[in-house]
Amino acid sequence: EAGVAQSPRYKIIExxxxxxxxxxxxxxxxxxxxYQQILGQGPKLLIQFQNNGVxxxxxxxxxxxxxxxxxxxxxxxxxxxAKLEDSAVYLCASSLGWRGGVYTQYFGPGTxxxxx
Amino acid sequence: TQLLExxxxxxxxxxxxxxxxxxxxxxxxxxxxWYRQEPGEGPVLLVTVVTGGEVKxxxxxxxxxxxxxxxxxxxxxxAQPGDTGLYLCAxxxxxxxxxxTFGKGTKLSVIP
Numbered sequence: 001e002a003g004v005a006q007s008p009r010y011k012i013i014e015x016x017x018x019x020x021x022x023x024x025x026x027x028x029x030x031x032x033x034x035y036q037q038i039l040g041q042g043p044k045l046l047i048q049f050q051n052n053g054v055x056x057x058x059x060x061x062x063x064x065x066x067x068x069x070x071x072x073x074x075x076x077x078x079x080x081x082a083k084l085e086d087s088a089v090y091l092c093a094s095s096l097g098w099r100g101g102v103y104t105q106y107f108g109p110g111t112x113x114x115x116x
Numbered sequence: 117t118q119l120l121e122x123x124x125x126x127x128x129x130x131x132x133x134x135x136x137x138x139x140x141x142x143x144x145x146x147x148x149x150w151y152r153q154e155p156g157e158g159p160v161l162l163v164t165v166v167t168g169g170e171v172k173x174x175x176x177x178x179x180x181x182x183x184x185x186x187x188x189x190x191x192x193x194x195a196q197p198g199d200t201g202l203y204l205c206a207x208x209x210x211x212x213x214x215x216x217t218f219g220k221g222t223k224l225s226v227i228p
Contacts, residue, residue: 004158031214040220041220041221042120042204042206042218042219042220042221043159043204043218044218045215045216048214048215055214056213056215091158091159093158095214097214098214102164103147103149103164103208103214104161104164105161105216106161107158107159107160108158109156109157109158110156110157110158112156
């Protein structure tokens with residue numbers, strides 16, 4: 001079974017530029033998450049999708065961040081314009097929800113963003 | 117807001133030593149998960165504990181969920197260099213949210 005795919009793996013941009021990240025979840029996983037992981041910290045949830053609808057985007061800085069999941073499969077996360085403090089690893093995860101008493105999120109390798 | 121505090125933040129030990137990592141919260145979680153993350157990779161699930169007082173073993177790793185479901189521990193016996201990584205605990209609050217709250221992690225280095 002293929003895992004969660006993310007691209008690009010690395011991105012370096014100047015502040016005030018725009019950037020977009022792409023995620024392809026595990027086939028059949030209805031729930032998709034975007035996390036921000038700043039160096040030295042745990043992942044912080046930015047947005048959660050169920051199929052192509054937003055479940056929770058309460059921690060997404062909506063003045064500069066946007067995300068979409070057209071057709072309920074792939075998703076893109078965009079930052080426009082980027083700030084220095086956006087430097088982080090952006091992780092995508094997908095889940096089937098609770099199965100057999102276990103709830104598992106499967107993470108992609110992440111995109112490491114550096115804003116100069 | 118539910119918070120998970122992990123300790124210690126950093127741990128450097130010699131191969132063969134034992135260690136324990138702690139994950140504490142003032143909130144009750146319906147389940148708690150432990151992940152390991154290696155540099156340049158996403159977190160990988162090690163175990164899920166659901167019942168208060170539950171103990172699960174994964175080879176040399178022992179996971180325990182507190183009776184009140186507010187805390188958990190991870191014990192590694194005879195650590196090996198391959199155990200090196202960032203260990204993250206994450207709590208799921210229940211009520212069908214399917215959301216995880218992560219701790220800041222414990223960065224473990226096992227020196228050969």
